Amino acid sequence: MNTDVAIRLTGISKSWGAHQVIKSLDLEFGRGQLVALLGPSGCGKSTLLRLLAGLETPDSGRVEIDGKDVTAAAPSARGLSMVFQSYALFPHLNIAENICFGMQVRGVHAAERRQRLQDALALTNLQGLEQRKPAQLSGGQRQRVALARAIVAGHSICLMDEPLSNLDAKLRHSVRHEIRALQQRLGMTVVYVTHDQTEAMGMADKIVLMNAGGIVQSGTPAELYETPATAFSASFIGSPPMMLMAAEKLPPPLRAGIAPIGGDVNTLIGVRPEHFHIVAPSSTELFGTVTGVEFQGAESYIYLDLPGGDDIIVRSPEKSRLKLGDRVGLGWNPVDAHVFAADDGRRLLRLARYGHDSATPKLAAVL
Numbered sequence: 001m002n003t004d005v006a007i008r009l010t011g012i013s014k015s016w017g018a019h020q021v022i023k024s025l026d027l028e029f030g031r032g033q034l035v036a037l038l039g040p041s042g043c044g045k046s047t048l049l050r051l052l053a054g055l056e057t058p059d060s061g062r063v064e065i066d067g068k069d070v071t072a073a074a075p076s077a078r079g080l081s082m083v084f085q086s087y088a089l090f091p092h093l094n095i096a097e098n099i100c101f102g103m104q105v106r107g108v109h110a111a112e113r114r115q116r117l118q119d120a121l122a123l124t125n126l127q128g129l130e131q132r133k134p135a136q137l138s139g140g141q142r143q144r145v146a147l148a149r150a151i152v153a154g155h156s157i158c159l160m161d162e163p164l165s166n167l168d169a170k171l172r173h174s175v176r177h178e179i180r181a182l183q184q185r186l187g188m189t190v191v192y193v194t195h196d197q198t199e200a201m202g203m204a205d206k207i208v209l210m211n212a213g214g215i216v217q218s219g220t221p222a223e224l225y226e227t228p229a230t231a232f233s234a235s236f237i238g239s240p241p242m243m244l245m246a247a248e249k250l251p252p253p254l255r256a257g258i259a260p261i262g263g264d265v266n267t268l269i270g271v272r273p274e275h276f277h278i279v280a281p282s283s284t285e286l287f288g289t290v291t292g293v294e295f296q297g298a299e300s301y302i303y304l305d306l307p308g309g310d311d312i313i314v315r316s317p318e319k320s321r322l323k324l325g326d327r328v329g330l331g332w333n334p335v336d337a338h339v340f341a342a343d344d345g346r347r348l349l350r351l352a353r354y355g356h357d358s359a360t361p362k363l364a365a366v367l
Helices: 045-053 095-105 110-123 139-152 169-186 197-203 221-226 231-236
Strands: 005-016 019-030 034-038 060-065 080-083 157-161 189-194 206-211 214-219 243-246 267-271 276-279 286-295 300-305 311-316 327-332 337-341
Touching: 005 045, 005 189, 019 045, 019 060, 019 189, 019 206, 019 214, 034 045, 034 197, 045 080, 045 157, 045 189, 080 139, 095 110, 095 139, 110 139, 110 169, 139 169, 169 189, 169 197, 189 197, 197 221, 206 221, 206 231, 214 221, 214 231, 231 243, 231 267, 231 337, 243 311, 276 311
Parallel strands: 034 189, 034 206, 080 157, 157 189
Antiparallel strands: 005 019, 005 060, 206 214, 243 267, 267 337, 276 327, 286 300, 286 327, 300 311
């Protein structure tokens, strides 16, 4: 048994009628890691979390926690806690009573309950709020109460279902930091469901990107950002996401050398917004028309309309002086570009790995 694996899923499937929500997944969650289940609405991530929690039963497959088969076990027998999107606090109980409720039901001794309560209040910066009701707290404070309740349970595994979605942007950032700091301090294994890739990128040790009930790609945030396995990964990860352009719409000097990468397969070229550079337009370069400029303080987003119909966002590290209607050239370093098959979005290989003539047009060496 691998003691570094806290949770293992093998061949897990789940359907609602004729609709298959989870498609035979194999997945491992490392002990002490924060793993984000990321994907668009309806991709199956919350259903997968409920299967882990025991709130749903898989149609097939096996769920193991700490090496034990818990596929048919009740939620209370799985040795984990859960933080819900809605906080799930009792409105008629004060904060201390909400935090201690589960311990009281399980018959934890009063002295131990008091000690766990004080420890959890200190960890979540809730000291002095014990006698307040949930309605008297801010959204961020209520979320911290839900975290404190998970902490006092004493379990090494915690499941979180979009816990920050009800908070405003400023609170999301601060509570996100608090959750990550707590997780690292306590050494907990956290499975964190979110549709917000900024949350996943900023918090997770590992991201599992899902779509249509399957796993598109899993790895560290850097791996998903720098080496997306599919066009879906490329376009979902990043804010703004990777820009994808149909290779056949590029000018001939830029299109030459693309065909050998995929043979007869139509290809997409992907470039991150920060890897574009704007130059003076010429007949041999890709050019576009400025349709918008957003000043973001430390950077600017420049929106371009390309002749082939693609809309491109360029991230500039400075305030842009461009105006609506300006015509500009667009370039990128070939090592920063990626190539995907247009039909199924799979990543295609970098030709540079096998060597290429330096006189070959620059896109011949892209990923």
